[in-house]
Amino acid sequence: MSKKQTYFLYLFVFICGAAVMCLEMAASRLMAPFFGSSIFVWGNIIGIVLIALTAGYYLGGRVADKHPNKNHLYYYVLVAGVYIAFIPFFFQLMYSDLNLNLIFGNSYILAVIIGSFITALLFFAPPIFLLGFVSPYAIRLATKKIEDAGKIAGSLYAFSTFGSIIGTFGASLLLVPFLGSRETIYISSFFL
Known part of the structure; x- marks a missing residue:
């Protein structure tokens, strides 16, 4: 991997980390x-974000070992984007006339717990699962010598986490x- 490709990979994991947190921050406002x-x-x-990331890390590492090709990684991120x-479109379509009392009766707490869980699972878990592929895939692509695996993994996770920090503050304090939440979601999608 050339130096230019390595720099791009670090930028890529940074952007994906930021997108995950922008989406998480926007999810709360959308819901x-x-x-x-x-x-x-x-x-x-x-909880749903962590479950999706965990599953994405797990499966992404296995897929990366079978198909260590950057185009596969870019495809997964494109699908997530x-x-x-x-x-926002499907959220509005599904929830524009939602009346939780009709579904759950007078149990508002039950409606909030079950409704928000299902919503997070349907709308946010699939793309975050795919974004979970990014870190293990990037590590696999960047690692040429096993002696460098720890340094590369640490550096890539640091860039991804730094992206997550920027995404958290950027989304919650600015975007x-x-x-608004819809526009924040569109911005996250655009950068992916």
């Missing part, structure tokens, strides 16, 4: 009108408050 922003909603969003682009 708030229907489920509120209680600890139940946040717990479900964070396209999926993310359609989240969502000033542009």
Whole structure:
């Protein structure tokens, strides 16, 4: 891998890390009108994101070993980006006339817990699962000598986490408050 390709890979994991957190921050605001922003909603969003990332890391590492090709990685991220682009449209379509009382009766807490869990699972888990492929795939692509595996893994995870930090602060302090959750989701999709 050339130096230019290596730099691009580091930028790529940074952007994907930022996109995951932008999506997570926007998810809470997108869901708030229907489920509120209680600890139940946040717990479900964070839990689903962690489950999706865990599964993506696990399967992504295996796929990367079978097909260590950067084009495969770019394809998975492209699919995630396209999926993310359609989240606001399908979210509006499904929830525009939602009445939780009709579905769950008077049990508002049950409606919030189950409804936000299912929503996070359907809308946010699939693209985040695919974005979970990025770190193990990038490590596989960048590692040529086993002696360098630890250094490369640490560096790539650091760049991904730095992207996540920028995505968290960027989305929560700038993008969502000033542009809105839908636009934040579109921006995340665009960069992928």
